[in-house]
Amino acid sequence: MNPHSPKSDKRLRILESAEKVFAQKGFFGAKVADIAEDAGVADGTIYLYFRSKDELLISLFEVQMERVHEELERELAGASDPEDRLRRFMRAYVRLIQQNPHAAEVITIELRQSEKFMKQYSNPRFAEFLKRLAAIIDDGQQQGRFRKELPAPIVARALFGALDELALWWVSGRGEKLDLDKAAGWLGDLMLQGLVTKSDR
Amino acid sequence: MNPHSPKSDKRLRILESAEKVFAQKGFFGAKVADIAEDAGVADGTIYLYFRSKDELLISLFEVQMERVHEELERELAGASDPEDRLRRFMRAYVRLIQQNPHAAEVITIELRQSEKFMKQYSNPRFAEFLKRLAAIIDDGQQQGRFRKELPAPIVARALFGALDELALWWVSGRGEKLDLDKAAGWLGDLMLQGLVTKSDR
Amino acid sequence: MNPHSPKSDKRLRILESAEKVFAQKGFFGAKVADIAEDAGVADGTIYLYFRSKDELLISLFEVQMERVHEELERELAGASDPEDRLRRFMRAYVRLIQQNPHAAEVITIELRQSEKFMKQYSNPRFAEFLKRLAAIIDDGQQQGRFRKELPAPIVARALFGALDELALWWVSGRGEKLDLDKAAGWLGDLMLQGLVTKSDR
Amino acid sequence: MNPHSPKSDKRLRILESAEKVFAQKGFFGAKVADIAEDAGVADGTIYLYFRSKDELLISLFEVQMERVHEELERELAGASDPEDRLRRFMRAYVRLIQQNPHAAEVITIELRQSEKFMKQYSNPRFAEFLKRLAAIIDDGQQQGRFRKELPAPIVARALFGALDELALWWVSGRGEKLDLDKAAGWLGDLMLQGLVTKSDR
């Protein structure tokens, strides 16, 4: 009933409910009626704000990736050391996951799933996200701090995969005992220093 | 009409078609009729071999994980050095992906998706797979070859995530230029030696 | 804001928009929102002037038939010769069609369609219209100018059907090259003199 | 259960039910479920034989126009006199209407209605039908039996309109007392000889 944004208020509620329900049941398992009920609106109301169920999912991506980029922007702002930047990147990602576990599930799982049935949606934001990570690595390589033999895009992809897998594990609840912050720290160590003991070298 | 396995022959064909169609269209996008057509059988025939569409997906997991375990068994048979074992593990996984890209897509994407709608299917084989990887790492830690600060299950999970992400990238065709074998090699370097240049240490 | 008819002004605009949109999209294809937009009013406003979408259609009939009767009244006023009256009747009808093609489509097509779903609306005005035509013919028969073997109501109905079909053809745009005035003249000849050459008689 | 045509049997039943229900309630008023119930099949079964509700209507047109053409073929076979041919044409049309009143309603009403929402369906069969009628008239004009001042396509259209209007009247039940055969005869007289008494000439 906020006179300033009666519309966007409802839009947001629907978006949040969609996120929650998609995360719980998956895109296909989630019925529009479920989302409507959770948002406390009529089924038809959803279609006042989103053209279709598909578009609702896409909007979710957009919103979440927006947040991710903002968070990264903030986190990386004052850091110039590549190693530091990489750890901050991971920290920011982990923080986002923790703040919004539903979003993590939706983004990582449904995003992939969705490529199958939403051929037209190429998801440029995610590509941007990966590019950003690769840039940090590339930067470190330029500065002679990171090994140049490893192609930055591949390292970026691998790092994301590792990070995401841990995040998903945590989100799924099965890694309940997992302290995600610590895990991210370990992952940082692993990625930066490697698994092999120093004495080996 | 093979007298030795007339039944399992058809069962196998259905399974292979399901794998192909699931990979192409995703679990929900794939219609039972599509699979039947691809397998060259009637729709109803599928239900002589599988209780439901869900069970067909589960069977696929089982079969694939079976293969994975066999392949790993063979690959790791004569290796005792932890570092070597880890690299072999990755090599075997990559080989499987390359031999059967469809399976990779189904396992990695649909597996996750499926957890949402198949609560009862806990997927013990996959857990077993991860445990195996963790065991290698733990072994290396026991031998003093791998750093003990990093918990083996987490390293295993991260390693799998990284490997899987690269595999998925390759499978999706977008990483076309990607040489998966080389990428796995780089990932091995990354995981074992770390990203940071030695001179830093 | 016209102080004389602020209400009926808006009512009229809605009616005109409805006519236009019904003609373009058909009764079912036309959405109340379309009509509202065309009329420059809010959706809900329509319901201040019309009880329902159905009633809007009915009102259209009423208004149009009113006009038809007025026009006929004027046209037939000073004519007493049956043949002349018949031709005037046709001329007036054609003129109305030309002045308001939308109305023609709505009346002829939707009128028929509507009988299906508006059982309660018996459309007395249209019956009146036909009666009027029949009266002219009957009159001619009484005066010995028209052949008595042909029952007036049937001739009236046939004449209307022929006229209406030509009108519809013209309205639909497919009979673009058709000069409706001329066509009406020909129809008059046909109806009055017949198709067969005089030498035959 | 006829072993020879289990499929077409059901297809036909659906078609007949659709005809009946469309005639009773109109295309939009008729629900697919109504048709299914009338045909004694499940809702989904309809979609085994027709791609959509729209296509069901189109199929009806095709089937009916097919019959019309066949009937005309038969009726006009041995007649060469233009006047005779015209009367036979009308007789055949009337007979079809009487044999299948539902079809008449669907064809004449829904056909027109449908042009609005089925832009892609131009209905070539109906154009063919009118061309056929025009050909008879043109033929008579060539033979000097019909007046040449009246353009054949317009006469054809007018004749059809008149005939159709009478048919519709009869079908609607309101012209119950109307003997359609007689009416067609009168219409023939009207069209051929005209309304005006001979003594006038």
Place this chain on the structure above:
DNA sequence: CATGAATGAGACTTCATTCAT
């Protein structure tokens, strides 16, 4: 009077599954 966001009943259509042949 006017608005237009919200409602929710109901329509079309899909598709996993069944079962008579």
Place this chain on the structure above:
DNA sequence: CATGAATGAAGTCTCATTCAT
């Protein structure tokens, strides 16, 4: 064992109508 026509539950989406502002 195999078939594939048939089923019918269930889902997405539309849109006439309402009502608080």
